Every structure is written in C-alpha cells, then in structure tokens.
Amino acid sequence: MLLRTHLMLSILMILIFVGSVSDKFIFIIMVFVATIIPDLDTKHSSYGRHSIFRPLQVFVKHRGFIHSFTTAVVLSLIIAVFWPVASFGFFIGYSIHLIIDSFTKEGIQPFWPFRWRSEGPIRSGGRFEEIFFFILIGVDVLVFISMMLVW
Numbered sequence: 591m592l593l594r595t596h597l598m599l600s601i602l603m604i605l606i607f608v609g610s611v612s613d614k615f616i617f618i619i620m621v622f623v624a625t626i627i628p629d630l631d632t633k634h635s636s637y638g639r640h641s642i643f644r645p646l647q648v649f650v651k652h653r654g655f656i657h658s659f660t661t662a663v664v665l666s667l668i669i670a671v672f673w674p675v676a677s678f679g680f681f682i683g684y685s686i687h688l689i690i691d692s693f694t695k696e697g698i699q700p701f702w703p704f705r706w707r708s709e710g711p712i713r714s715g716g717r718f719e720e721i722f723f724f725i726l727i728g729v730d731v732l733v734f735i736s737m738m739l740v741w
Contacts, residue, residue: 591690591714593626598726599690600625603682605733617679624683628691631656657688658702 611617662684670677697709
C-alpha cells in the first residue's frame with residue numbers, strides 16, 4: 591500500500607483509540623512514526639528512498655522480517671521497557687501497516703521466522719487501493735465529526 595493509505599488508516603486508529611490513552615500527543619506521534627517504519631526496507635518508499643536507510647536495505651529484503659508481527663511485538667516490548675507511554679501507539683501504528691499490507695498481492699510474512707505468507711488480491715497503488723483510500727478519508731471525517739458531536 592502507498593504511504594497515504596497507511597496514514598489515512600492510522601488517522602482512523604488514532605481517532606478510535608486516542609480517548610483511551612493518557613498521553614495523547616505521544617500516542618499520535620508514535621502511531622504515525624510506526625506506520626512508516628516497515629517500509630524503510632525499500633528504496634521505493636517515501637521515506638526509504640533517503641540514503642540514510644540504504645544500509646538497512648542492504649541487509650533486509652522488502653516485506654521480509656521487518657513486515658512481521660514478530661518485529662512489531664519485539665520493538666514494542668523494547669519501547670515499553672524504556673518509554674512505556676509510547677509503546678501502545680507504536681504497536682498500533684506498526685500493526686495497522688502490517689494488516690493492510692497483508693491484503694496486497696505482495697503480502698507479508700506475518701509470523702517471521704515462519705515462512706507462511708499472508709497475501710490478498712489488492713495491487714499496491716492500484717484502483718482498489720485508490721478507492722479504499724478515499725473511503726478511509728470519508729470514514730475518518732465521519733468518525734471525527736461524530737466525536738465532535740459527542741464532546
């Protein structure tokens with residue numbers, strides 16, 4: 591999926607969970623940061639194209655172990671040890687990225703090191719993703735409006 595689709599789904603998750611967290615600012619930042627991280631393993635992503643990530647890309651393949659819940663859990667636990675308030679947002683952002691990538695034709699290896707892959711019919715950047723992106727915008731707006739009406 592494209593970065594914009596990941597960000598729109600991240601906004602939806604922020605809207606859903608932000609009322610349940612103690613530090614809303616840290617939660618929001620961590621969701622956005624974590625939703626970007628899995629695609630740093632490719633030079634074709636919006637942030638992965640920067641030369642600072644080239645060393646990482648030499649050692650890992652795109653949609654390999656970085657695109658796994660194993661990595662999401664391990665990184666979230668490490669963050670929980672050093673910065674507990676940030677771990678939930680990190681886990682949500684990272685997991686949402688993995689979940690929607692699991693519906694693409696390229697798929698992901700969700701439980702690395704196990705080789706099983708989760709794949710779907712959606713082509714990254716294709717027509718269905720574009721439709722899904724605009725649906726997410728609409729859902730984000732509706733959820734935001736409903737939250738404002740409740741306050």
